[in-house]
Amino acid sequence: MKKYLISPLEQYRKVRYWCGDESRFGLQTITGKLITLTGVKPVGFTQWKRDNFYIYGVVEPLTGDNFVLEFSHLDTVCFEIFLEKLAALYPEDLHIIQVDNGAFHFSNYLQVPENIILLFQPPHTPEVNPIERLWKEIKKTLRWECFQTLDELREAVWKQLDQLSAYQVKSITGWDFILEALFVSGFS
Template sequence: MRLSLNKNKYKEVNLYFQDEARFGMMNHLGKYLTASGVKPIVTYQHIFKTTYLYGSYSPINGDCFVWEINGVDTKIFEAYLKEFSLYKPKEYKIVVIDNAGFHSTKNIEIPENIHLLRIPPYNPELNPCEQVWQYIKNRFKNQRFEKMENLKEWLHKTVTKMDSETIKSITGNHHFLNAFNAAFIN
């Protein structure tokens, strides 16, 4: 893939993988390590209140842009892209997305500094962002939140604790890195 970039307009090019994940008040039970014969006690709640994280993660430099919002649809996706384009506006962003229905690009405005690439349908394993959500959800198990604000605060702290080395280790794949380097670095 060759993109003609205005070198005066964009100082760098970066690859991001984008996805969304739902987090809610209903807690997910996981395993606990206890002494033999001791049964762990975990409080459980069954509340259907949720929020979503939209995230774009770079395996190239470990950069990320995460947005918390209450829903998924085409208008929200368009607003996310607009906000993402304002993050490092001198960076040209190649964003790999899945084929979710609300990722339809027919009637939305895609910012000038973003180029969207789709992974083939029914191949979530090709999107390393799925591993980022798994990383967060592994820490989410056995958590119980009294209020939605507590959940949102926990998500914010968890996401901001992830440094660039952690993100690169989760999203890094030599196939993606080699293809990016061959196209844009060499």
Template sequence: MAQNKCVRYLCQDETRVGLKTLTGKVITASGVKPTVEVKWPRENFWIYGAIEPLSGDHFLYEYPKLDGECFQQFLDWLSVQLGSDYAILQVDQAPAHTSSAIRWPENIIPVFQPASAPELNPIERLWQLLKKPLKNQLFSSLQALRERIQEIFDQLTFEQVISISSYNFILEALFYAASY
């Protein structure tokens, strides 16, 4: 690796959002059963994301589906966003991530987390934070949903990302690695 290059640790994943109503708990008066209108349309899109637990930096982009082609586009876009920095990118073992067709950019080094272990990836908490205000909401169109998600992302701070993604085992490893 070249001198004077920053090496960053990022956690990557995708989440699907769509017009199907996400239901959640609500508080009501004693004896009052809450009711929520639910719709089941299948239109949806995917948000690809990468977050940096140490700084709270976050990179989010929308794609129509989850596949190797969209993942490659996300990697290429992320590589440009990183500029001259390098990234160690934690990813799960989804087929889109492990495909032999994926061409990893020179400045992104993949680290595959164990299979079936989403709890090891801090970005899962970001998806929970994103979807919480969407619960029990109906959207008339994908565009209305996109606008609401953009509002949520516009309010997202570096401090929030640090707070939800700073797993002790990750931070300890990063501080240890930085000491060498």
């Protein structure tokens, strides 16, 4: 009797393409433009506290699905935990995740789950990762806010993340060239 090997792709229900990144959220005030009357100098209150936390996230531009977790810092251990939780959330799917070249993304100590493939974007090109736009949208709502504690900031950030619908995430991250490439590749 012949033994047949199962193709690695055949063991998965579907293949999903994600864009992943991390973003720092801190008590230092995010500044931006202020609208005032002509001739009136804009005044904004700022603070320079250095306390912060990080949000690790992935978005699927094709569907608008997203997965985010909060960590106290950036390192290989936190990234590995993030990948394990994503892999466990969708265990029957194969996940291709576009990431930047952060040292912890390709550390020798990183254990990547079997159903995840990391796809590294070219160095120094954050503009090719759609999740960067999502972070920008979240931070835009936090401009000129002075949070006294990390808990206050955390609550505001998670409120913004929880309010995002899949449609909104898809409209922010679903760039035409990515969607066309996924369609041609048979992802849709």
